[in-house]
Structure formats: C-alpha cells, structure tokens
Amino acid sequence: MNRVIVAAVVALSATIGGIAQTPFPTRFSAALAERAEVQEALAYIDRNFDRHVAEWIRITEIPSPSGQEAQRAAYVGGELEKLGLVPQVDGIGNLVARRPGTGGGPTLVYAAHLDTVFPLGTDLTVRRQPDGTLHAPGVFDNTASVTNMLQAARALHAAGIRTRGDVIFIGTAQEEIGLKGMYYWLERNKGVADMLIALDAALGPVNYGALGIYWSRMTFTAAGAHTNNSRGRPNPARAAAQCITGIYTVPLPAPDAPVPAIYNVGGLMTAGDVVNAIPAEVTFSVDLRTVDPQLLASLDAAILEKCESAARAHQVDFEREWIQRSEAGGRPEDLADRRRHPLVQTAVDVLRHLGVTLPPGREAIATGSTDSNAGVVQGIPSIAVGRSRGGDQHTLQEWSDIESAQIGAKQIVLLTAALAELAD
Numbered sequence: 001m002n003r004v005i006v007a008a009v010v011a012l013s014a015t016i017g018g019i020a021q022t023p024f025p026t027r028f029s030a031a032l033a034e035r036a037e038v039q040e041a042l043a044y045i046d047r048n049f050d051r052h053v054a055e056w057i058r059i060t061e062i063p064s065p066s067g068q069e070a071q072r073a074a075y076v077g078g079e080l081e082k083l084g085l086v087p088q089v090d091g092i093g094n095l096v097a098r099r100p101g102t103g104g105g106p107t108l109v110y111a112a113h114l115d116t117v118f119p120l121g122t123d124l125t126v127r128r129q130p131d132g133t134l135h136a137p138g139v140f141d142n143t144a145s146v147t148n149m150l151q152a153a154r155a156l157h158a159a160g161i162r163t164r165g166d167v168i169f170i171g172t173a174q175e176e177i178g179l180k181g182m183y184y185w186l187e188r189n190k191g192v193a194d195m196l197i198a199l200d201a202a203l204g205p206v207n208y209g210a211l212g213i214y215w216s217r218m219t220f221t222a223a224g225a226h227t228n229n230s231r232g233r234p235n236p237a238r239a240a241a242q243c244i245t246g247i248y249t250v251p252l253p254a255p256d257a258p259v260p261a262i263y264n265v266g267g268l269m270t271a272g273d274v275v276n277a278i279p280a281e282v283t284f285s286v287d288l289r290t291v292d293p294q295l296l297a298s299l300d301a302a303i304l305e306k307c308e309s310a311a312r313a314h315q316v317d318f319e320r321e322w323i324q325r326s327e328a329g330g331r332p333e334d335l336a337d338r339r340r341h342p343l344v345q346t347a348v349d350v351l352r353h354l355g356v357t358l359p360p361g362r363e364a365i366a367t368g369s370t371d372s373n374a375g376v377v378q379g380i381p382s383i384a385v386g387r388s389r390g391g392d393q394h395t396l397q398e399w400s401d402i403e404s405a406q407i408g409a410k411q412i413v414l415l416t417a418a419l420a421e422l423a424d
C-alpha cells in the first residue's frame with residue numbers, strides 16, 4: 001500500500017517536474033557550459049575578481065549624471081579598445097563597440113546604461129564594508145552592470161571565444177531620463193539587433209515585458225493678484241488642489257490584480273514666490289505606470305480630464321507637458337509569444353545554472369523598466385537581466401553585495417555562448 005502511494009507520488013512529481021523544467025525552448029545546455037573555452041572564460045572571471053571589484057569601485061567614482069556620461073564612456077571605450085575592438089561614441093553619448101562574429105549567427109546587443117541619477121558634486125566615494133558589500137550612489141544601478149559587461153568582454157577575449165553572430169556592447173546614455181540613448185541607437189540601427197539584453201536589475205527573474213511610464217507636468221496659470229485684491233480672482237493653486245484631489249478618486253485595479261497600475265502625483269511641485277499673492281503659475285508632476293497600453297491610455301485620459309475640469313471650474317489656464325513617455329509592452333497574455341522566444345528561457349536556464357534561486361512560476365515576468373523596454377515596444381526580442389544583489393538604488397544609501405557580481409559577469413559569458421552561437 002505504502003509502496004503504491006510512494007510510487008504514485010514519485011510518478012506525479014516527475015511529471016510535474018518534467019513540465020515545470022522546460023516548457024519553453026532554450027539555447028542553453030550544461031554541455032555548452034562544459035565546453036573548454038567557456039570554462040576558460042568563466043575561470044578568467046574567478047581568477048580576476050579582485051581586479052573586477054577594484055574597477056567597479058573606480059567606475060562608480062567617475063561622475064556620470066544623465067547627459068554627462070562622457071568620462072565614463074571614455075574609460076569603458078579605452079578598456080574595450082585594449083581587446084582589439086573599435087569603440088565609438090555616437091551623437092547622444094552612447095559608447096558602442098562591436099565584437100564581430102565569424103558569420104551566419106544572430107546579432108546580440110548588450111546595453112548597460114552609463115548614467116546615474118546623481119548630480120555632479122555628489123560624494124561618490126565607495127565604502128567597502130566587512131559584510132562583503134560596497135556602498136556608494138550608483139554602485140548598484142548601474143555601475144555593477146557596466147563593470148560586469150567589461151569583465152565579460154575580457155573573459156571572452158582571454159578565452160579566445162568566437163561566436164557566429166556579432167556581439168554589440170553598448171554603454172547607453174540618458175537611460176534614467178527616458179531610455180533616450182537606447183531609443184536613439186535603435187532608431188539609427190534598424191534591423192541590426194536580433195536580440196537585445198539590458199544589463200540593469202537585481203539578480204532575479206528575467207524581465208521580458210515593458211512597464212509603460214507616463215511622466216507629465218501639469219501647469220495651471222492665471223494673472224495672479226496681491227492678497228488684498230485676491231477675493232474671487234482665479235487661483236491656479238485652488239485648481240491644482242482640486243485636480244490632485246480628483247486624480248486620487250480615479251480607480252485603479254487592485255494591488256494584487258494580474259495587471260496592476262499605479263500613479264504618484266506631486267513628486268515635483270512648484271508654485272509662487274511670495275506669501276502675499278495668488279501665484280501666477282502652479283505646476284505638479286504625475287507619474288503613471290502599467291504594462292497594459294489600453295489601461296495606460298484610459299487612466300491618462302481620466303487624469304487629464306480631472307485637470308481640465310478643475311481648470312474650468314476655477315477659470316484658470318491649463319496645459320499638460322510630457323516629461324517622459326515610455327510606452328507599455330502589453331499584458332502577459334499579449335506577450336505569450338515573447339515568452340516563447342528562446343532568449344527568455346535561455347536567460348532563466350543560465351541563472352539557474354549559476355545557482356540563482358528564482359521564484360517558481362515567476363522565473364520570467366512580463367514587465368520591466370530598463371533599456372530593454374525600447375526593444376520590447378519595437379518588437380525586438382528583448383530582456384533585462386540582473387547584475388548583482390543590492391538595493392536602495394537612486395538614494396545616497398545605495399549598496400551592492402560584492403560576491404554576486406561574479407554571477408552577473410558569468411551570466412554574460414554564458415548568454416553570449418548560447419545566443420550568439422559558439423563558432424566551431
């Protein structure tokens with residue numbers, strides 16, 4: 001009896017295991033990882049990890065606010081040049097270097113953004129703690145990826161790895177202010193990328209979708225007036241207040257809905273300069289996000305309507321200005337084909353091979369807010385993968401675990417061997 005139950009349970013779990021293991025096509029195999037030149041490249045990363053970390057600290061301390069990435073680009077370009085590549089900086093400030101393949105394989109593009117959200121003058125000194133972490137603004141997002149990409153390029157070179165497809169390394173500019181460098185490159189290189197991999201996240205699930213992000217600036221204006229003459233005069237502050245209150249009545253899907261949405265109002269606000277006058281102009285920002293393009297459009301329209309009706313009610317002028325508009329990739333069911341592209345499962349399998357634990361059923365998720373969004377919305381097979389473990393990005397407390405960056409770099413070697421196809 002017991003034996004029968006045990007046998008049944010084993011059979012059942014084997015079936016479930018079989019289904020859960022590889023429901024999607026992959027280009028990764030343990031045999032590929034075992035090939036001598038791949039092993040050599042992975043060993044290079046192990047052997048040179050002290051230098052990897054030293055360079056990580058060095059790059060983190062090069063200031064690189066969005067639009068001012070030139071110094072970082074020059075450093076990365078100089079290092080790639082030592083590998084025989086011919087890096088170039090394009091018109092927006094992307095650093096681009098092509099590693100030619102032997103021919104006949106797909107072109108694989110890596111994008112690691114060079115910019116940070118920290119203005120010039122921010123103290124970028126990296127502090128290394130005894131618990132195996134580095135602390136500094138930008139150390140995690142995205143300097144860890146930039147360094148991993150460089151180190152993986154060196155490992156491929158040192159091990160003499162040849163691929164059939166070209167590999168293009170891009171240190172992108174202005175990612176943090178609307179993926180501008182990535183859009184710029186894709187616009188001028190149509191049809192070049194067969195697959196796009198953004199290196200920009202914590203190690204964890206592979207992202208193959210795109211979170212739509214709408215950033216608006218709402219501006220209410222009127223003539224203004226001294227307080228003594230203000231009774232009954234149009235007041236942009238009252239209109240703005242009514243609009244903000246109204247926006248927060250716009251219903252959202254439940255937080256645990258399959259496709260959630262969120263907005264945040266007033267991250268930036270401006271108003272008058274003095275106490276004793278109606279302000280002539282009041283502005284505030286709206287940050288609206290969801291992966292569902294229809295929901296994004298309808299929520300945006302509802303928010304806009306709240307502002308327009310508030311402006312009418314208070315007889316002030318109103319204008320909406322786009323700060324950033326990053327389109328949504330689609331709901332998970334719309335992206336079913338994307339999930340089946342081997343790019344996604346290959347990345348999942350590579351992470352598993354490197355010992356990264358992924359949440360069951362959520363190994364790959366249909367969202368993302370990185371350079372890969374630009375590829376997703378243009379129909380290019382695109383994913384974002386992680387760099388290391390860490391947190392508090394975009395704050396002065398940003399930190400990263402050191403050891404896990406080895407996984408981040410090795411992942412790039414394995415993805416390259418699997419997706420750009422090893423030449424014989």
Ligand SMILES: [Zn+2]
Nearest residue numbers: 113141142200
């Ligand atoms: Zn980032």
